[in-house]
Amino acid sequence: MAYMPYKPMTKYQLYRLIENTESLKDKRHPMFERNRFMKFLAWFMFAYYAAILLFLGVVLGFGLKGDYSAAYHRLDSGFFYLLIIDFWTRFILQETPAQKAQSYALLPIRRSFLMKGYLIRSMLSWGNMFWGFFLIPFGIISIVPIMGWMGFLGWILGYWLLFVFNGLSYLYVRALCMKHMLWFLVPLALHVGFVCACVIPDHNVFRIPFITFMDGFVWWRLLPFLVVGLLVAFAFWANYKLQMGMVYNEIGKKEEVALKNVSQFKLLNRYGIMGEYIKLELKLRMRNKQVRTQFFVGLGFITFFAAILYFTDIYDTGFMKSFICLYDYVVLGMMTLITIMCFEGNYIDGLMSRRNSIYDLLRAKFYFNSALLIIPFVFILPLMIIGKIGFWMNLGYLFFTVGVLYPCIFQLAVYNKNTLPLNVKLMKGNSGTMMQSIISIIAIFLPIAIERVSVLLLGSTWGYIPLIALGIVGIATHQLWLRNIYQRFMLRRYENMEAFRSSRNS
Numbered sequence: 250m251a252y253m254p255y256k257p258m259t260k261y262q263l264y265r266l267i268e269n270t271e272s273l274k275d276k277r278h279p280m281f282e283r284n285r286f287m288k289f290l291a292w293f294m295f296a297y298y299a300a301i302l303l304f305l306g307v308v309l310g311f312g313l314k315g316d317y318s319a320a321y322h323r324l325d326s327g328f329f330y331l332l333i334i335d336f337w338t339r340f341i342l343q344e345t346p347a348q349k350a351q352s353y354a355l356l357p358i359r360r361s362f363l364m365k366g367y368l369i370r371s372m373l374s375w376g377n378m379f380w381g382f383f384l385i386p387f388g389i390i391s392i393v394p395i396m397g398w399m400g401f402l403g404w405i406l407g408y409w410l411l412f413v414f415n416g417l418s419y420l421y422v423r424a425l426c427m428k429h430m431l432w433f434l435v436p437l438a439l440h441v442g443f444v445c446a447c448v449i450p451d452h453n454v455f456r457i458p459f460i461t462f463m464d465g466f467v468w469w470r471l472l473p474f475l476v477v478g479l480l481v482a483f484a485f486w487a488n489y490k491l492q493m494g495m496v497y498n499e500i501g502k503k504e505e506v507a508l509k510n511v512s513q514f515k516l517l518n519r520y521g522i523m524g525e526y527i528k529l530e531l532k533l534r535m536r537n538k539q540v541r542t543q544f545f546v547g548l549g550f551i552t553f554f555a556a557i558l559y560f561t562d563i564y565d566t567g568f569m570k571s572f573i574c575l576y577d578y579v580v581l582g583m584m585t586l587i588t589i590m591c592f593e594g595n596y597i598d599g600l601m602s603r604r605n606s607i608y609d610l611l612r613a614k615f616y617f618n619s620a621l622l623i624i625p626f627v628f629i630l631p632l633m634i635i636g637k638i639g640f641w642m643n644l645g646y647l648f649f650t651v652g653v654l655y656p657c658i659f660q661l662a663v664y665n666k667n668t669l670p671l672n673v674k675l676m677k678g679n680s681g682t683m684m685q686s687i688i689s690i691i692a693i694f695l696p697i698a699i700e701r702v703s704v705l706l707l708g709s710t711w712g713y714i715p716l717i718a719l720g721i722v723g724i725a726t727h728q729l730w731l732r733n734i735y736q737r738f739m740l741r742r743y744e745n746m747e748a749f750r751s752s753r754n755s
Contacts, residue, residue: 263358263362267363267366268370299379299382300382302379302380302382302383303382303383303386305383305387306382306383306384306385306386306387306390307386307387307390309324309387310386310387310389310390310391311390320387320390320391321387321388321391321392321404321463321467322460322464324387325459325460325462325463325464326453326455326456326457326459326460327447327459328408328411328459328463329443329455329459330444331380332411332412332415333440333443333444335380335412335415336415336418336419336436336440339376339416339419339423360493361489361493364489364492364493365489367492368417368420368485368488368489368492371416371417371420372413372416372417372481372485374416376416377409377412377413377416378409378412380408380412381405381409384405384408385405388401388404388405389401392404392467396467396468399469400467400468400469401467403466403467403468403469404463404466404467406466406474407463407465407466407473407474407477408466410474410477410478410481411477413481414477414480414481414484417481417484417485417487417488418436418484420488420492421484421487421488421491422435422436424488424491424492424495425491427495428495430542430545443455514527514528514531522609523609523612523613523616526609526610526612526613526614527613527616527617529610529613530613530614530617531617533592534585537592537671538671539592539669539670539671540585540592540671543584543585544581544584544585546584547580547581547583547584548581548624550576550577550580551577551580551581551624551625551628552628554573554576554577555573555577555628555629555631555632557573558570558573558632558637558638559631559632559635559637565637568697568701570637570638570642571642571646571697571700571701572697574629574638574642574643574646575646575650575693575696575697576693577625577628577629578622578625578646578647578650579650579654579692579693580625581618581621581622581624581625582618582621582622582650582654582655582658583658583689583692585618586614586618586655586658586659586661587658587661587685587688587689588661588665588669588685589614589658589659589661589662589665590661590662590665590666590745591665591667591668591669592668592669592671593610594666594667594668594669594749594752594753595668595670595671595753597668597745597746597749598746601742601746605735607735607738607739608731608732608735611659611662611731611734611735612727612728612731614659615655615659615727615731618655619651619655622647622650622651626643626647629643639709639713641709641710641712641713641714641717642700642713644713644717645700645713645714645716645717645720646696646700646716647720648716648717648719648720648721648724649696649699649716649717649719649720650696650720651720651723651724652719652720652721652722652723652724652727653696653719653720653723654692654695654696655723656723656727656730657688657691657692658688658692659730659731659734660688660734661684661685661688662734662738663734663737663738663741664684665684665685666744666745666748666749666752667748667749667752668749668750668752668753696716699715699716699719700712700713700716703715703716
């Protein structure tokens, strides 16, 4: 038998192999079969938002048909707003290279190759081209008749380079957020400061410089391309250095922590076994990175919507007031209760070792999440004082959230069976399930529908009485429906426990 010399793979072949492996990763995940509806929903939402951007591009292009130059100049004068929107939407859609590289850490592949490969993939990803659904039709309508196809291609290329730089900037910030979540305040401060500098003065000082800069792409001038190219190169180098230092921290989940005294929550000892499970809920939010991050994100949403309603008049319509009031009450619960029992899947075997432990856990979750509604109540109180939110609306959504929405969301305890990790700071790709999507939609739109019909039939005061009454009934019977959830969970316990174990280390 002839000796066949070993021929190592080229870098391009290795890059293609990793790319194919990434495409197969989701298909081999144990939750793939259960998430087909979510994948269909994700593609539907992608097409939906693409259609919206396409529509906006055509409408804005034809809307300024009488003055083609003003059309793209007006857009170029505010291109930084597109970058801001693009930056913050990436937080729910994109992972860092350090998160992706952990699967290859023990293989004989250079970390430098992995980092460079993933950074290049992120630069060439379709996410950087998504705004093309808006920019391409707008540019064809507003630029081609004036500057021709070459001017249009230069303009599109300039925007693509800006979005590539924006994506690399996001990767750098998100990697820093994996060390400490307060790093996200840096881009937030920069973006808020820029918006204030544009809005507060009578004259936007950035308008002419931005138009001049973007015009350089249309005329294919070297300076704008050189500036953006250098920014992209610097962002690539900064990400490479940071990700190289963080990849093993992400793999080993190790970080330096300061020794500190651990609170025993002795005040809850008087409540016996129920107090112990409430302690478990407190420690889940204080010690585990994902749940703690979810809590602060929910708190940020509450603050944001309350501030918008307090300081501006743009959402003073009846529907938006109802939506903001309801959302402030339900967001903290939805952040964690939509995935109820998924975090407990990490130690479900220990919970199942004691009789009625799941029932006691569910009661503790209900009491704890109900008590958390004090936080949105405090934020909504100033809105009640200035008359933006009515007293009966506030009371109606408070009781309806506790007595109706929480019982609906708690039904997921029977059907959730995908373990979520506790030791990472940022959520990885958890696409959810069909049942979670249905419950989320019900929690947001059912109360507003009931409130609108009740107010129409009974008036602005008595219209909230049905919400309050339904909430009181749900609160008064909470032990009955919690017991029912517990009994149904126990009927499916072996199926759920097997699914928790299979997805625990996937």
